[in-house]
Amino acid sequence: MKIAIGCDHGGIVLKPAVIEVLKEKNIEVEDFGCYTEESVDYPDFALKVAEAVSQGKADLGIVLCGTGIGISIAANKVKGIRAAVAHDMFTAEMVKRHNNANILAMGGRVVSPELAAQMTRKWLETEFEGGRHTNRINKISAIEDKYFK
Ligand code: RB5
Numbered sequence: 001m002k003i004a005i006g007c008d009h010g011g012i013v014l015k016p017a018v019i020e021v022l023k024e025k026n027i028e029v030e031d032f033g034c035y036t037e038e039s040v041d042y043p044d045f046a047l048k049v050a051e052a053v054s055q056g057k058a059d060l061g062i063v064l065c066g067t068g069i070g071i072s073i074a075a076n077k078v079k080g081i082r083a084a085v086a087h088d089m090f091t092a093e094m095v096k097r098h099n100n101a102n103i104l105a106m107g108g109r110v111v112s113p114e115l116a117a118q119m120t121r122k123w124l125e126t127e128f129e130g131g132r133h134t135n136r137i138n139k140i141s142a143i144e145d146k147y148f149k
Pocket of ligand 1: 066
């Protein structure tokens with residue numbers, strides 16, 4: 001399993017704790033930056049992670065910004081991406097169980113590094129439920145097919 005990770009200056013505070021969880025689980029990590037707290041534009045890092053996942057170069061992705069929101073919106077512009085923000089253990093579980101999110105987004109100004117690590121574990125260890133949720137995800141893909149050129 002390989003996971004692509006990317007962040008901006010608002011999310012970088014979470015990155016070491018998240019990468020530690022991935023390493024613990026022997027998951028290969030590709031870190032697309034940023035690497036310092038200097039102000040950067042989150043869409044640049046969202047695009048790198050989303051392209052890696054969409055092109056099958058990574059199995060899953062994790063994106064981090066101040067809230068998790070901007071970077072997830074940007075990642076969701078890439079075909080095949082379901083990036084979802086989690087801010088507690090319940091949402092971390094549900095974004096996989098019901099939404100089969102292939103990118104987990106979290107906010108460095110919303111959650112602590114400790115909670116981000118626990119949420120990462122929960123998302124990785126939760127299975128997609130399938131069934132009626134597969135139909136719903138297929139409907140999301142149909143929207144992509146209608147509007148993505
Ligand atoms: C950067 O200041 C901040 O806007 C960004 O990290 C993120 O929270 C956007 O959604």
